[in-house]
Amino acid sequence: FNKIKEGLKKTRDAVIGQIDSMLKSFTKIDDELFEELEELLVMGDVGVPTAEKICEELKKKVKKEGIKNPNEIHRLLEETVSDMLRGGEELDLSTTPSIILVIGVNGVGKTTTIGKLANHLTKQGKKVILAAGDTFRAAAIEQLEIWADRSHCEIIKQNEGSDPAAVIYDAISAAKARHADVIICDTAGRLHNKKPLMDELAKINRIIDRELPDASKEKLLVLDATTGQNAVNQAEQFSLATGITGIVLTKLDGTAKGGVVLAIKEGLGIPVKYIGVGEQIDDLQPFDAEDFAKALFA
Numbered sequence: 483f484n485k486i487k488e489g490l491k492k493t494r495d496a497v498i499g500q501i502d503s504m505l506k507s508f509t510k511i512d513d514e515l516f517e518e519l520e521e522l523l524v525m526g527d528v529g530v531p532t533a534e535k536i537c538e539e540l541k542k543k544v545k546k547e548g549i550k551n552p553n554e555i556h557r558l559l560e561e562t563v564s565d566m567l568r569g570g571e572e573l574d575l576s577t578t579p580s581i582i583l584v585i586g587v588n589g590v591g592k593t594t595t596i597g598k599l600a601n602h603l604t605k606q607g608k609k610v611i612l613a614a615g616d617t618f619r620a621a622a623i624e625q626l627e628i629w630a631d632r633s634h635c636e637i638i639k640q641n642e643g644s645d646p647a648a649v650i651y652d653a654i655s656a657a658k659a660r661h662a663d664v665i666i667c668d669t670a671g672r673l674h675n676k677k678p679l680m681d682e683l684a685k686i687n688r689i690i691d692r693e694l695p696d697a698s699k700e701k702l703l704v705l706d707a708t709t710g711q712n713a714v715n716q717a718e719q720f721s722l723a724t725g726i727t728g729i730v731l732t733k734l735d736g737t738a739k740g741g742v743v744l745a746i747k748e749g750l751g752i753p754v755k756y757i758g759v760g761e762q763i764d765d766l767q768p769f770d771a772e773d774f775a776k777a778l779f780a
């Protein structure tokens with residue numbers, strides 16, 4: 483919990499701090515208060531529709547509970563945010579093997595996330611195999627090897643330039659032969675040629691569906707929280723193009739834009755499953771709505 487709290491410090495100071503001082507400046511709860519609150523939430527990267535929805539919820543609660551003191555909005559806000567963020571946080575890894583396809587544009591922290599996730603699952607006693615599916619960059623394969631070493635799991639790779647779907651096919655075969663629990667697949671993240679990237683992901687998905695028809699499948703999109711609204715746009719684009727089951731939001735430690743979690747979950751209906759709160763191997767946390775809200779408003 484302290485890690486999340488530390489990670490959310492910037493968001494808490496910038497966004498929640500402002501909300502608290504705004505609430506203090508009011509002597510009663512009225513429309514003007516909600517207007518100012520909505521504005522601050524939008525500035526905090528929550529997104530307009532979600533900010534509106536939060537204020538509607540708050541108005542209902544204020545009426546129902548007969549609340550008069552503006553400072554009590556802080557508590558109601560925490561409750562509302564926690565409720566909005568709840569649901570769908572856990573990965574479905576119920577089959578052996580299960581497969582996690584990790585997608586996202588370069589630089590968002592995809593490789594690091596795969597390494598941290600591999601470590602997290604290995605520590606739970608799961609046998610993990612990594613698939614070096616970003617064959618576009620030699621450096622991506624090398625980096626993933628380093629993470630495989632650190633997290634003590636096997637990596638399946640081919641040379642730079644080879645077919646990513648073939649690498650993933652190999653990883654699935656290896657997982658079946660060695661009774662691995664989870665296959666985590668890296669994918670390329672070059673955004674400048676979007677169509678080929680989406681075609682590549684479609685081909686990978688076809689291989690996975692063919693080779694593992696009954697397996698639990700997760701498609702995790704990695705997003706960089708520091709990019710704010712841009713991250714929300716990426717989530718929208720990827721979910722339209724290829725379908726995703728969840729988000730990993732990285733670099734929450736370096737940003738005041740923690741509000742994007744709400745924009746993604748409430749605004750787009752995609753659950754956040756993990757958050758990255760630092761560069762080290764242990765700096766990945768399963769997303770917990772209640773803890774997140776608590777840390778945000780602490």
Ligand code: GDP
Nearest residue numbers: 588589590591592593594732733758759760761
């Ligand atoms: P990729 O291109 O998407 O594979 O990105 P990398 O995994 O290479 O990460 C890009 C940079 O972001 C690296 O310097 C990472 O250490 C850093 N990074 C990744 N996740 C986090 C995080 O949660 N917090 C912070 N502060 N840095 C991160």
